[in-house]
Amino acid sequence: MSESAPAINLTPANIRADALATPGTGLRILGFAILIIAFVMGMRTPDQGLFLRTWMQSWLFVTSISLGALFFLIVHHITHAGWSVVVRRPAEAIAANLQWLWIGFLPFVFYWWKGELDFIFPWANLAALKEISLAEAELVAKKSAFLNEKFFMIRAAVYVLTWFVLARFFVGNSVAQDSDGSVAHTKKLEKWAGPAAILFGLTTSFAAFDWIMSLNPAWFSTMFGLYFFVGCCTGGFAYIGIVCLRLQSLGYLKGIITTEHYQDIGKLLFAFGVVFWAYIAFSQYMLIWYGNIPEETAWFLARQIGEWRWISVVLLFGHFILPFLFLISRWTKRWRGTLLFACVWMVAAQWFDLYYLIQPKIPHDIGAYDTYEQILAQYSNESAHFLSPWNWVLLIGFMLMLTGSTMRRLSSMGLLCIKDPRLTESLRFENM
Amino acid sequence: MTTLSPITAPVIQGNQIPRKRLYGIMAEFHDPATLMAAADKVRMAGFRWWDCHTPFPVHGLDQAMGIKRTILPVLVFGAGMTGTMIGFCLQAFTNAASFSIWALVWVTGYPFLISGKPLISLPAFIPVMFELTILLSALSAVGIMFLFNGLPRWNHPLLANKRFLRVTDDRFFIVIESRDPRFFASRTEQFLKDLGAKAVEMVEA
Structure with a gap:
């Protein structure tokens, strides 16, 4: 178009954030120290199962945020997207965390080495499971070709290695383009984005099966991998929004990220984080509810007893109904205050969702009751451990590490893909 | 032929061609x-x-x-909600009502127990409610757009x-x-x- 575009400030003061390096390092060290201390103390707590499940939940929370950002990059390249070039660098900084996030899996390797993996995964000790529930142990024994400790660890290594390589590939090529300006990087990323999407889908699905679904090894849901993937999108897209808004409030990227880009982040968050999540969560629930087979419904039963009843209701309203009504309007996605509120809310909803997925335990004696009401009455005092200190200590530790590392990464690689061939298109992007 | 507008276009040639508006x-x-x-x-x-x-x-x-800005989204939202309600009422009536209503002919509900579920079970109704929401939103979005633009x-x-x-x-x-x-x-x-x-x-x- 021949009309004059407003002058865009591409000086280092606007697109370099060297000042973030020091606080970033500080937050990262603080977070790491908290996690080390928490782990040493966690090994001595009486309820190691609770500690390990909380570790899994907090670690998967930050991992899912980074995976969501990685998915954003993959989709950006697969669709040859133009609009998202200016918000790609924050997404890359978040996805780059996958290069160290594998450290969070080491406690499980440690427990495996100690032979105590069954604190969290009941299938790791079939003899103990048999004493608690013979029927469940028989079911799980049939899955032992897949659910055994050695294969489990090999798979985990494959997942974290795949994410490591994908994050390095997508971030590395983009940063390399900043210095040499070659279009070949863009071409290469676009070419490999397709296979990367397949790898991403397979690894996140199976990671969800391994790390969350197998906490209740007799239970199964074929769409569980998709459920976790949607959770990744929820956390990832919302966190991208938060990082962009925060960078601009610190005085960076002025005039580069505009209302138009924010509206699109809001749309993605609305589509994936709110509507698609509800679609998947409801589909999973309805099929199991309609089928009404005991080994499937037990999983939802565990989320309806005691305090979990209220947690489920809060999740329904907090992850779908309220954000749906809030984000459906155009102005809430375009005004920064409301978008920031929605992003923070949805990150919290993703944490809450993982808490809901990972923490509840299916009572082993549910077969002994005749009616639903009897089980509800028996377990009316079931605690959700919401106020358990592990919930908050580990969350703070991992969030500090995620935020600190993202800040460090942003400071070292700049805030804008300055040589991207579609940068001009992105700077001029407007919604119709 | 009388012209309604105050101005007529200049006549191009010949007086047998009628003056156009x-x-x-x-x-x-x-x-x-x-x-x-x-x-x-x-x-x-x-x-x-x-x-x-x-x-x-x-x-x-x-x-x-x-x-x-058009008020189309508000109207489409209303149409969508109408679809949701129609979806619910349709299923609740056909599956749970024991009375008759007149809709061109007399129709009556047919209470039928399906896999031990209550006659009105919301989870089973939601897919139809969802589809009718989408159907009415989409049709009304296109229809109202035509109407607003004076089409066809x-x-x-x-x-x-x-x-x-x-x-x-x-x-x-x-x-x-x-x-x-x-x-x-x-x-x-x-x-x-x-x-x-x-x-x-x-x-x-």
Whole structure:
């Protein structure tokens, strides 16, 4: 178009954030120290199962945020997207965390080495499971070709290695383009984005099966991998929004990220984080509810007893109904205050969702009751451990590490893909 | 034939050709920037019955023309919610009602227990409610859009104009209709020329 575009400030003061390096390092060290201390103390707590499940939940929370950002990059390249070039660098900084996030899996390797993996995964000790529930142990024994400790660890290594390589590939090529300006990087990323999407889908699905679904090894849901993937999108897209808004409030990227880009982040968050999540969560629930087979419904039963009843209701309203009504309007996605509120809310909803997925335990004696009401009455005092200190200590530790590392990464690689061939298109992007 | 507009187009040749009604004045521009500036001026001059025609969407033209946001989304939301309610009532009535209603013929509910579920079980109803929400939203979005735009219409005076053909290629047009209260042929023609139009032409209805 021949009309004059407003002058865009591409000086280092606007697109370099060297000042973030020091606080970033500080937050990262603080977070790491908290996690080390928490782990040493966690090994001595009486309820190691609770500690390990909380570790899994907090670690998967930050991992899912980074995976969501990685998915954003993959989709950006697969669709040859133009609009998202200016918000790609924050997404890359978040996805780059996958290069160290594998450290969070080491406690499980440690427990495996100690032979105590069954604190969290009941299938790791079939003899103990048999004493608690013979029927469940028989079911799980049939899955032992897949659910055994050695294969489990090999798979985990494959997942974290795949994410490591994908994050390095997508971030590395983009940063390399900043210095040499070659279009070949863009071409290469676009070419490999397709296979990367397949790898991403397979690894996140199976990671969800391994790390969350197998906490209740007799239970199964074929769409569980998709459920976790949607959770990744929820956390990832919302966190991208938060990082962009925060960078601009610190005085960076002025005039580069505009209302138009924010509206699109809001749309993605609305589509994936709110509507698609509800679609998947409801589909999973309805099929199991309609089928009404005991080994499937037990999983939802565990989320309806005691305090979990209220947690489920809060999740329904907090992850779908309220954000749906809030984000459906155009102005809430375009005004920064409301978008920031929605992003923070949805990150919290993703944490809450993982808490809901990972923490509840299916009572082993549910077969002994005749009616639903009897089980509800028996377990009316079931605690959700919401106020358990592990919930908050580990969350703070991992969030500090995620935020600190993202800040460090942003400071070292700049805030804008300055040589991207579609940068001009992105700077001029407007919604119709 | 009586003419309703105060102005008639100049008669081209021969007195056997009936005088035609004037549809409006069309101004041709060669680039979107001039068009935008012109649209801004036309809006400020207080015209109401006018439009811009471009080969591609021009960003910012809506603001330059002063087009207000449509209330279409609100209506579509209402239609969607209506679909949700129809979906629920349809299933609740057919699956749980033991009374009859008159809908062209007398119909009655047929309470039937399916896999031990309550007669009104919301989870089982949601897929149909969801689909009807989508159906009514989509149909009403298209239908109301047609209504607001005065569609369908079989012809338009501008389509008979030779010069206007290039609107699908590389020309940009502003057309002020003769029914606008501020329209006065000679003055409006001069006004459009002053805005940088490369050509200004009368368009017959």
